[in-house]
Amino acid sequence: NAGVTQTPKFQVLKTGQSMTLQCAQDMNHEYMSWYRQDPGMGLRLIHYSVGAGITDQGEVPNGYNVSRSTTEDFPLRLLSAAPSQTSVYFCASRIAGVLYEQYFGPGTRLTVT
Amino acid sequence: AQSVTQLDSQVPVFEEAPVELRCNYSSSVSVYLFWYVQYPNQGLQLLLKYLSGSTLVKGINGFEAEFNKSQTSFHLRKPSVHISDTAEYFCAVSEGDYKLSFGAGTTVTVRA
Numbered sequence: 001n002a003g004v005t006q007t008p009k010f011q012v013l014k015t016g017q018s019m020t021l022q023c024a025q026d027m028n029h030e031y032m033s034w035y036r037q038d039p040g041m042g043l044r045l046i047h048y049s050v051g052a053g054i055t056d057q058g059e060v061p062n063g064y065n066v067s068r069s070t071t072e073d074f075p076l077r078l079l080s081a082a083p084s085q086t087s088v089y090f091c092a093s094r095i096a097g098v099l100y101e102q103y104f105g106p107g108t109r110l111t112v113t
Numbered sequence: 114a115q116s117v118t119q120l121d122s123q124v125p126v127f128e129e130a131p132v133e134l135r136c137n138y139s140s141s142v143s144v145y146l147f148w149y150v151q152y153p154n155q156g157l158q159l160l161l162k163y164l165s166g167s168t169l170v171k172g173i174n175g176f177e178a179e180f181n182k183s184q185t186s187f188h189l190r191k192p193s194v195h196i197s198d199t200a201e202y203f204c205a206v207s208e209g210d211y212k213l214s215f216g217a218g219t220t221v222t223v224r225a
Contacts, residue, residue, distance in 0.1 A: 004156075035215075040122070040217050040218075041217055042117075042119075042203055042215035042216050042217045042218050043157070043203065043213075043215040044215070045212055045213070048212070058212065059212075090156055090157070092157075101159045101162075102159070102213070104156035104157045104158070105156055106155060106156050107155075107156055
């Protein structure tokens with residue numbers, strides 16, 4: 001298994017540009033989520049999904065969209081990038097139920113200038 | 114709503130010395146507690162978790178944590194650290210739904 005994969009690893013955007021961060025998992029996990037990591041703030045939940053076709057907002061959803069058309073993929077879209085969205089983004093997945101471990105991808109480092 | 118406070122942002126420690134990372138949480142209901150580790154330029158991986166039962170939880174790489182309900186704490190300890198333990202450590206809490214709340218992180222730097 002490849003686990004949780006994310007592309008790209010690094011990205012530089014100009015203010016106002018849009019882009020999609022890709023996330024895929026091959027473990028047949030129901031739950032997937034996106035976090036952003038900023039210095040001194042830990043990880044904050046952006047959006048999450050409990051299954052194909054079902055998504056919900058997390059703690060910091062503004063400026064981001066998600067969809068979940070398949071179990072495997074959970075892309076994160078930045079609609080109009082802003083410097084405040086400069087961050088490291090992590091995708092994670094797990095089996096339904098808190099007993100199960102959450103697996104994280106390697107991260108995407110995004111800089112918005 | 115739940116929240117997590119990691120009381121130390123940076124912890125320098127010498128190799129083979131013990132280390133304790135402090136974590137306090139606030140919640141109005143029963144919680145599940147986790148410690149994650151992030152090595153440089155990598156994603157997070159689970160060190161250990163408390164779901165129920167014994168309040169002393171053992172994890173990978175010789176780490177352990179103790180859940181103290183009265184003090185709402187979940188401190189992480191290791192009796193003897195190695196250079197390879199240099200990393201950032203995150204405490205996290207879940208109230209039973211999907212949403213994990215993370216602390217701000219503690220950077221552990223192990224020196225020879």
